[in-house]
Amino acid sequence: MNERTARKVVLMRAIETADTKHEVLSEDDRLYASRSARELANWQAAEGKSEPSLHHFLQQRADLILKRLAERTPAFSSFLHRRPLMPMVAVLLPLLGFIAGAVLDRIGDPHRVDLLSVPLLLIIGWNLLVYLALIVWALIPSKRTGWASPQLLRRLAVGKNALPRKLPAPLAAGLAQYLTDWSMLSAKLAQLRFGRAVHMAAAAFALGAIASLYARGIVNQYAAGWESTFLDAEQVHTMLSVLFAPALAVFPLQGFSLADIQALRFVQEPSPAGGARWVHLYAATLLLLVVLPRIVLAVVSGVRAGRLARNFPLDLGQPYFRLLADRVGASGPAVLRVVPYSVTVDEARHRGLASVAAMVLGEQAQLMLRPSSPYGEDPKDSLRDARLDDAGVAITAVLFNLAATPERENHGAFLDYLVRSTPRGIAVLLDESSLVERGAAQPGFDTRLEERIALWRQFCNYHKAPATVVNLLQPEKYPLDLGSGLALSTAP
The missing domain is CATH 3.40.50 (Rossmann fold)
Known part of the structure; x- marks a missing residue:
């Protein structure tokens, strides 16, 4: 059973169980839906030369019941046509991440490349910390659905909690129960989708910083250098050697020596040449340590979410x-x-x-x-x-x-x-x-x-x-x- 069918079936169950006095769904309505759905399920089974499928029966029955309720109650029809928040979040988060990354990199002197750029080092350091946290989270069993709060996952899964007005009391009670049931059942799926959006936003954030570096380099000449109160040239050389080691190992980029680092200290005259080398090094490092890992994590979350959406784990033994x-x-x-x-x-x-x-x-x-x-x-x-x-x-x-x-x-x-x-x-x-x-x-x-x-x-x-x-x-x-x-x- 896929996610769309499961959502309808859970909604049908919540309404039927809340309508104990058959006020919004009469016994005739229920019998007609069951009879028609059974005929359709048997027809599908005959076409496929198989036994009648409970999945097909539930899907057809939910469609019939929800359609009849929507025809009778316009407010319920509007509830059925609510758009979930997740698709919008999946687009807005990466877009905002790209803009934020571009803006963050512009903080500081636009005419120089700081070898100890705080914004760029923070982007790299934060993502490395996130990777470590993900590894620890995967190794430690937990009953929680992840780092996202249950309230956030509920909002992403079912949208706003407010119900339409002018609903019959049993129907309103059924919708309220549905919001609770579906938010619990789809919490894992919502977590995977939100995780995918967050990973794409992080990748877009780093891409925004890279784009900003190159865009400013087109209209400005960078002066490369560094300054520090507590670090000397040898320490800075060691730190940058470790930081840029992946980029230098993968891409044919120009390296640097201790003498290069000593010559670029800002206590001396900033060097008007060589800024492109450091732009390439930082861009390649961001690509290898942030953009590509985050895209891989987003793809993994997306694949898991797709598999879960196609085979939604609804317990039909209830x-x-x-x-x-x-x-x-x-x-x-x-x-x-x-x-x-x-x-x-x-x-x-x-x-x-x-x-x-x-x-x-x-x-x-x-x-x-x-x-x-x-x-x-x-x-x-x-x-x-x-x-x-x-x-x-x-x-x-x-x-x-x-x-x-x-x-x-x-x-x-x-x-x-x-x-x-x-x-x-x-x-x-x-x-x-x-x-x-x-x-x-x-x-x-x-x-x-x-x-x-x-x-x-x-x-x-x-x-x-x-x-x-x-x-x-x-x-x-x-x-x-x-x-x-x-x-x-x-x-x-």
């Missing part, structure tokens, strides 16, 4: 997509794996879990119920035989009894272990059936139930595992459909 895949027949039965913690699952509650699996993952969903983990036992021991990275499992859900009181050292430790060990993240099911059976007839029970639910939700959110309340004896009490599926934690 409940929303698995249910759609079940409808189009593009995948096998989805599996809901339930991991009870200090909970006894009898036959009635087992049937309730099967109903939850069908609601979330479709009628063909399968339930994988693990043995209950004993209270207080180390999760590594109780889950020793569990393949938590099993790609065939769509959702791994921890089952807690709402009647219990959450404890950080027991329930929390169990959640933390699963969140760390499950690549796709986990869901949490809070079963209220036992608590309701015991206290439904007691005065003030509804208030106590709400307080207990709030306590568990806060506890699970703290452990990065959002919770969903269910009643396994009455699964229909809390319907979990396509728009309100299980909330998954984010795997680290």
Whole structure:
């Protein structure tokens, strides 16, 4: 799935999941989009003599839904036609870099070439420091997307956060969720593209300085020389020999001796000849140490960004997509794996879990119920035989009894272990059936139930595992459909 299709699919998912009451997208709208998209996907599969593709189905369905919403809501149409900031940034940064490089080099005496030119030495030194930082960054693992801030990457990925006015509340909520989802999903792509723009800007900055050197040399005669309070001629010769060694090794340029450096000191009369030699040396050094490496880094970032844009990593194993895949027949039965913690699952509650699996993952969903983990036992021991990275499992859900009181050292430790060990993240099911059976007839029970639910939700959110309340004896009490599926934690 390419980036453009993934963006539409993520937007479709955000709108559908926010529109739980079907206010902006009726059930007929959704069924029509699914039916039409399925027919188109089957037609494409027949043309290619292959199985129906979930990618094609999602693309066609997103196009149909977004087109219908745009026809009904002009404000949403304007949102769809927003232009991203990245293309403009990719053009403006190098342009501004070239201008800044040309202007920076003009600071100082326009009639002389300073062998210890501070602007030119700063350009070279800064870029060498950047290369070192990039090497260190590549060697040190990090969860961050790079040196760019998440706020900057979000702005580049989704543009301004302001939503159009006069949007229905569910549509506005869906767009807000989309901005959050897409900024997270495309952070790596935005970082690569921004890095490419920055590298091109750095190369353009050095090219601007080179162009300025040669442009001034056409209309002015350079007087070459140097001056320093703390450095003598021998030290300057050593430093310049190291600095210009790459240029002298690659290009057939005239070198220099210690006597040349001594003769060019500004305490004597500045030499009106030989300025071109130093212009060529600085230009060649900037080309080798700044322009070419930065262009190579920009090309590498561009290639990686292109590969990522063509194969965007959208996880189609999530409940929303698995249910759609079940409808189009593009995948096998989805599996809901339930991991009870200090909970006894009898036959009635087992049937309730099967109903939850069908609601979330479709009628063909399968339930994988693990043995209950004993209270207080180390999760590594109780889950020793569990393949938590099993790609065939769509959702791994921890089952807690709402009647219990959450404890950080027991329930929390169990959640933390699963969140760390499950690549796709986990869901949490809070079963209220036992608590309701015991206290439904007691005065003030509804208030106590709400307080207990709030306590568990806060506890699970703290452990990065959002919770969903269910009643396994009455699964229909809390319907979990396509728009309100299980909330998954984010795997680290």
